[in-house]
Amino acid sequence: MTDYFDGTVSEPLLAEIRLHMAECSHCEVTVNTTQQTIHIYRNQEIYAYELPETLRDKMRAAIMEKCRCSKPSRK
């Protein structure tokens, strides 16, 4: 089913799945609502946890400072 949602399922299997969904409302609803779930999350969550520019700058400076202080081991 993961392949179905990702669009990587084979043609014959896809046909079989579609046929079954046409006859079985439970499966059809499950598949549709799962697809909606993925869609909702992809649209929403990307924006949900943004990093303000000022914080990005601060973190980057802190990281570089720590990097300079730590000597990367050569081996």
Next chain:
Amino acid sequence: MATIQSPATEEIHPDVALVARAKEGDEAAFEQLIRQYDRQIFRIARHITQNKEDAEDIVQDTFLKAYQKLHQFQGNSKFYTWLVRIAVNESLMRLRKRRNSKTVSMDEDVQTEEGSVPRDFADWTPDPEQQYGQGELGEILRKTIAGLSPGFRSVFTLRDVENLSTEETAEALGLSVPAVKSRLLRARLQLRERLSKHMKVKDGMTK
């Protein structure tokens, strides 16, 4: 600096040149890598730990570890995938510390089938983004994803939120591709089940 854009894996990814320069001690090159990936790493850490402060720490720890281990990165995978792997491990370690008791591993509590077997077959309102305001929907989504176990949350975050490929997700999580697919399906079904109570079609509406 190489400026070839690389949709195909045969072409050289721009990161390759940046990493090479960073290995030589070029700070600006490493800074560029930070600029490129800090937001994604923050999101991933935030999703897995569900904690903003932890996520901020994890971003720093991840890049610092990457810097220290850069000599170990051989270029067998994409730099980003390698970076994500560090971030996921840091995130799971944080969760372990917070919980303070049981270990939090990728295998922990992904054995549960709860929610993976669909029970709710009521169809959903066709446009939940319309039904709820942005803020409200965002809150619902955060609550439902927080309810997933870390094992499932990690897979879902990488694959469905950050759009890593199945192979990249497998690599970043240290899992096989079939294991990723199986966990992803169960994560999606669990989320679906949890979301269902918020998404019911009103009486009388057809889908």
